[in-house]
Amino acid sequence: MTDPAPGAVMRGAVDLSALRNRPASPAAAPDAGEPAGAVASLVMDVTDATFPQALELSRTVPVVVDLWAEWCGPCKQLSPILEKVVLELEGRVVLAKVDVDANPQLSQAFRAQSIPMVVALIAGQPVPLFTGAVPEQQVREVFAQLLQVASQNGVSGRLEVAGGDESAEEAGEPPLPPLHAEAYDAIEAGDYPRAIAAYEKALVENPRDADARAGLGQVRLLDRIQGADLQAARAAAAADPTGIEAQFAVADLDVAGGHVEDAFGRLLDLFAALPSDERGPVRERLLELFGVVGDADPRVVAARGRLASLLF
Missing domain, CATH: 1.25.40 (Serine Threonine Protein Phosphatase 5, Tetratricopeptide repeat)
Incomplete structure (x- = not known):
């Protein structure tokens, strides 16, 4: 069902040009006074309108794009795993979540024929990762390969979270039964x-x-x-x-x-x-x-x- 394959960049396989050229939403830019290389969160919701910001971030760190939908059961199982692994990488990767129902242009650009679909961006170029829900260990293995590919392409930065550690927010969540x-x-x-x-x-x-x-x-x-x-x-x-x-x-x-x-x-x-x-x-x-x-x-x-x- 799944086929992790981050070994090669899909040059030309996905047409992102129309989205790349759209001006980013001003609200997506960092506030004045924030340190360089800072983002509001390592896990962000991305829309058709704000996608250029994700493309720009991919020149610093790999951006993992999670294409999902509210009705998709496997998406709800996979998304928390992706978020957990991204946060553990402490700024070496960013997760961009795309609701395919609300963002048809992105869905079409990534040719999301089935979901969950996970793609990475490295320096603006898409890299296929996997389709379907996979266990956490497999996600970790794919992300490790992704970081290697990114480094080979000169993308090996690290981002800070403006305002402190995201884990502090999670600490306030009530525990699961x-x-x-x-x-x-x-x-x-x-x-x-x-x-x-x-x-x-x-x-x-x-x-x-x-x-x-x-x-x-x-x-x-x-x-x-x-x-x-x-x-x-x-x-x-x-x-x-x-x-x-x-x-x-x-x-x-x-x-x-x-x-x-x-x-x-x-x-x-x-x-x-x-x-x-x-x-x-x-x-x-x-x-x-x-x-x-x-x-x-x-x-x-x-x-x-x-x-x-x-x-x-």
Whole structure:
């Protein structure tokens, strides 16, 4: 599913010229009196309008671009890992977070056909890192390679955070409930079965724990797609149109890759094609994936409507 490959710069592969030439927002510039090489934060939200600032920063340090969306479950698992590793590198890397739904020009420029998608900028040039959620150890390995590539291209600076250490802000955050913390640690270690067990135990203790329910759906998805091959899964699904497990495999990969409507359409078509007494597992998988994407998402609303019409 993922293919970390920071070994070569994608010269010409992504057209950033229109974004590069746009004047940066004045609000993005450092305040007067701040030390040279200072930024407000090592983790920043970047928009179509403020992207030139990220390009400029990439001449000093590598800028890691995290292309994500609110509805994307794997994005929510990956983003905290990226933020943690970036902060630990203490100014040698900056993380630029791009909401692809709110910033269509950047999404198009980076050719974000599936998310989460992670790309780096070195001296204004894009470097492909990986697509999809990966465990923390793999993120660390990719970032180590990225720093080597950046150094080879003359980008080896370090930025300061204006106003002090960002960890002070984090110190004020309330601690996670113990089982949630256990699940989070397990996800970072790539131990999805342990994370699933922790979330399931949290739901036994409190069936109304919405965060645990959402986390459980997301980590189950990550566990199922680990090591999966999309082309092989599609071939198996094409050969067995009413095979539940074959169709599940492609739907999972589609949701993880951001192709939510394709996934829901596939499962709803399967639901319609099956006898009534065989539909239960498909309905359960749909409901789980609805939770991963988010109940308020318009694609979930539309899919729920079609599911209701098929049921009644």
